[in-house]
Amino acid sequence: MFLTSLYNTVMDANKPAVDLDELVLKFRPVVAFRVRKALGGSTPDWEDVADEIITQVIEKVRNGEFRGESSIGTFIYTVTSRRIVDFIRQKTKVLKGGPEPSPWPDPSEDAETRERARIVAGAVQQLKPKFKEVLNLYYYQELSREEVAARLGISPRRVSERLNYAQKLLRKRVRS
Amino acid sequence: MRKCLFEDQIDDYLLNRLEGPAKDRFEEHYFNCSNCFAKLQERDELISSIKSRSAWLFSRERQPEPKGVAAALGRMTDWLTPRQWAVAAVSATVILFTVFGALPLLRHQSPQFTLSEGEVVRGQSLSLITPLIDVKAVPAYFEWAKLANAADYKISIYNGELLWSASTTDTRIAIPEDVKRKMVAGNTYAWQVRAFSAGGTLVAVSSRVRFQVVTGN
Numbered sequence: 403m404f405l406t407s408l409y410n411t412v413m414d415a416n417k418p419a420v421d422l423d424e425l426v427l428k429f430r431p432v433v434a435f436r437v438r439k440a441l442g443g444s445t446p447d448w449e450d451v452a453d454e455i456i457t458q459v460i461e462k463v464r465n466g467e468f469r470g471e472s473s474i475g476t477f478i479y480t481v482t483s484r485r486i487v488d489f490i491r492q493k494t495k496v497l498k499g500g501p502e503p504s505p506w507p508d509p510s511e512d513a514e515t516r517e518r519a520r521i522v523a524g525a526v527q528q529l530k531p532k533f534k535e536v537l538n539l540y541y542y543q544e545l546s547r548e549e550v551a552a553r554l555g556i557s558p559r560r561v562s563e564r565l566n567y568a569q570k571l572l573r574k575r576v577r578s
Numbered sequence: 579m580r581k582c583l584f585e586d587q588i589d590d591y592l593l594n595r596l597e598g599p600a601k602d603r604f605e606e607h608y609f610n611c612s613n614c615f616a617k618l619q620e621r622d623e624l625i626s627s628i629k630s631r632s633a634w635l636f637s638r639e640r641q642p643e644p645k646g647v648a649a650a651l652g653r654m655t656d657w658l659t660p661r662q663w664a665v666a667a668v669s670a671t672v673i674l675f676t677v678f679g680a681l682p683l684l685r686h687q688s689p690q691f692t693l694s695e696g697e698v699v700r701g702q703s704l705s706l707i708t709p710l711i712d713v714k715a716v717p718a719y720f721e722w723a724k725l726a727n728a729a730d731y732k733i734s735i736y737n738g739e740l741l742w743s744a745s746t747t748d749t750r751i752a753i754p755e756d757v758k759r760k761m762v763a764g765n766t767y768a769w770q771v772r773a774f775s776a777g778g779t780l781v782a783v784s785s786r787v788r789f790q791v792v793t794g795n
Binding site: 428429431432435436473475476478479482483518519522523526527534537538540541542544569572573 | 589593602605606608609610611612615618619620621622623624625626627628629630631632634635636
């Protein structure tokens with residue numbers, strides 16, 4: 403709500419060179435992704451941090467701090483990175499000694515994410531064993547392409563082909 | 579669509595293999611490239627699903643590969659969809675029915691012989707020995723090949739209609755004198771033998787062979 407009201411104020415006050423409506427729509431997911439990746443999905447504040455960053459960006463654009471010397475993407479990336487660093491500095495003392503946040507977002511965090519994860523996992527389960535095996539070794543066990551190739555007795559190029567083909571199949575099945 | 583140079587770094591980024599300036603450059607890039615960001619999100623969703631459900635997804639991969647017929651059948655189930663299994667089951671049923679049901683019936687069924695326009699029978703073939711070609715005199719006897727499962731033979735001689743018929747347990751028969759006299763030189767005759775089992779079942783039928791008693795004997 404706060405974000406929306408601030409956003410409307412900005413739109414009413416000036417005629418910014420940047421379309422703020424489009425900016426929020428386009429960059430909110432990118433900022434959220436970057437923040438979640440940096441802080442971990444289990445960090446409870448990560449969505450608040452993402453909202454703060456978008457608010458900061460709107461304010462900065464409104465105040466003329468974005469002068470077009472870089473792309474708007476790079477500008478927002480810079481604001482995001484600084485805010486993440488600040489957040490980590492503020493929280494370091496609190497987090498020190500606490501449980502290590504999971505590097506991977508917990509798919510049970512909301513119903514929509516859980517449902518998406520179920521669909522994707524179901525699609526993975528239906529893949530042929532040779533594709534599942536590559537996904538297991540590469541994404542779950544986090545072996546390099548070369549290590550996967552050595553384990554399976556195929557070339558690294560073949561590993562890449564299987565990964566690409568598996569992703570293509572998954573994309574098709576998840577969308578259908 | 580042209581592939582973005584940064585696309586190859588998506589996995590490395592998500593698997594925390596990018597560090598320092600390379601990581602910064604990649605992050606700055608996906609703030610500017612919606613195509614890469616869409617792929618990044620999709621890949622992140624895949625990796626998250628794999629990481630969070632690995633026990634369910636890969637439990638079988640971590641177990642030693644079972645061997646034997648059951649394992650082979652298990653691997654087959656991985657390859658075939660339910661529909662393919664249904665088709666395979668129907669095909670197997672048809673093949674089994676054909677092999678064990680229909681073929682034995684056909685094998686025991688004797689060949690079909692047309693004796694006349696209104697008479698069609700099944701039976702083994704029976705070879706006639708003599709006479710097979712034109713003869714200079716009325717043959718003293720008629721001879722045919724022996725059949726293992728035949729107990730009785732019935733010979734029929736035709737001259738357009740049935741001239742004479744007789745039964746014998748032997749494989750040759752002499753025709754009676756009164757029949758001989760009916761067989762006139764210059765006429766064409768035909769003969770045929772049917773074999774019967776001990777139970778009286780027709781088991782074989784010969785072809786109907788024509789011969790002529792030529793004049794001038």
